[in-house]
Amino acid sequence: MESSVSVVYVESNHMSQRKRTVIDILRESPGFVSGEVISARLGISRNAVHKHVKSLRKRGYQILGISRRGYKLEAEPVKLVVPVITEMTQGSMFGRSFRYYDEIESTNVEAKELARAGAPEGTVVIAELQLAGRGRLGRRWTSPAGKGLLFSVILRPTLPMSRAHMLTIVAAVAAARGIETQTDAAVRIKWPNDLFVGDRKAGGILLEVAGEQDVVEWVIVGIGINVNTEYAELPVDLRRTAISLKMATGDPVDRSELLARILLALETAYKEAQKHGFDRALSEFRQRDYLLKRSVSVQTREGSVIGEATGIDNQGALLVQLPHRHVRRFHSGDVTLH
CATH class of the missing domain: 1.10.10.10 (Winged helix-like DNA-binding domain superfamily/Winged helix DNA-binding domain)
Structure with a gap:
């Protein structure tokens, strides 16, 4: 049935x-x-x-x-073909409940409202255009209508609050897998949540968590990817640092198929993490680590810390070796190449 x-x-x-x-x-x-x-x-x-x-x-x-x-x-804008998405995700945890908006303030905000109202795990919120989309550290995320992927999913994991942040790694790895099954783009991950193709950002992950004490109630995973954006459509201040999959490969990408492939990859990675822990996601993140062995500057509340990125630990923290050989762990911070 x-x-x-x-x-x-x-x-x-x-x-x-x-x-x-x-x-x-x-x-x-x-x-x-x-x-x-x-x-x-x-x-x-x-x-x-x-x-x-x-x-x-x-x-x-x-x-x-x-x-x-x-x-x-x-x-006119080329819109996502929802029947293609539902057909490809049939039987998946992310193939049961979709909310599609041609225009919305933020998919994450809408997903949070749905989660608070009791929406089931696996609910997917999709938009062609976000009017107030944002990324990590409150930065604005912009994408021309009908050119990118802008979506959020609701998760209800059996995890302690102290481990919920690891789902950023799971989501980033899954997004990279999905992109690579659909395109020739080789995706690397810049800690903690950016998707890079070459030396430019193609997408990002925004994780938001709610719970009480040590029990997670729900997690919202927001994913934004520049898919068919043209160079001239990028904000002027991002043209040296951003890229779309079309710009990277030279070919337009079917956004509907790409969304379905990412959702399927996310289901696989999420269930693996739920059942066996985060070892596999950590291993793949390390293979895709954009910052590894590079000189970086980490902006913290106390100021900038400069050193060489040496990977991530089993808690997902960034490891930076300082000039005097001491290794410092960072659970948060804005990281740039130095």
């Missing part, structure tokens, strides 16, 4: 009716539509039309604008 799959599609309430009307007007015409025509249809100024077009571009709509000719809709 086939297990039932719950898929909830949530339409954005952030896109105004006027923006929807702009898209409808552009869809109606195979050519250019002047800003004057759009402003007359909507009863707004041409400057307001321009602002709506600019906002729509951020949402993944490719709108060409030429002075004195107007605007032309060239392409």
Whole structure:
């Protein structure tokens, strides 16, 4: 007997009716539509039309604008094909409950609300666009609509709170496996939670945990990956340090298949950790360790600590050998190459 799959599609309430009307007007015409025509249809100024077009571009709509000719809709966002995801994950712990948003503040925030309300382990929250996505240390995570993978999963592990952070390592290893089964990109992991291709960041993990005393109630694993983002779509300040899988391999990547493969890899790695502990995930992390034997600077509350990264210990802490040969362990901190 086939297990039932719950898929909830949530339409954005952030896109105004006027923006929807702009898209409808552009869809109606195979050519250019002047800003004057759009402003007359909507009863707004041409400057307001321009602002709506600019906002729509951020949402993944490719709108060409030429002075004195107007605007032309060239392409709409390519959305995830949820039936492909559900088919590939059928029978998986991550194949039973999905919530799909075309636009959301943050998948992690939504997943936390669902977890608090009792949503089952394995629930997957997916978004095409995040308006307030964030990464570790509160840094903002940006991705053009329809170009990356932005999702969070709910876990309810039988772990003490002191070991919950190890699921970051499990998730990073699983994401790397999933990417490598779908693409030619070789993925390394920069402690504690970044996915690197070459010397540039392609994705990251954000773990959030809730529990009482020494019992974990739930864990949210948020994963963001630059999949088909073009160089020009990257924020200017990240163009030297970030990369997408398409940029790395030269080929577009099927995001639906990639998401399913990562979810399947995460299930395997998670169940392994639950049953046998974290040894296998630690071993694979060490094989993929981007920082190993490199000179690093670790920013702590007391200031910067400089030394050579020598790996991670069995608790997932970063090991840094200082100039006088003493090895220091770091459970947190912002790490950069020195």
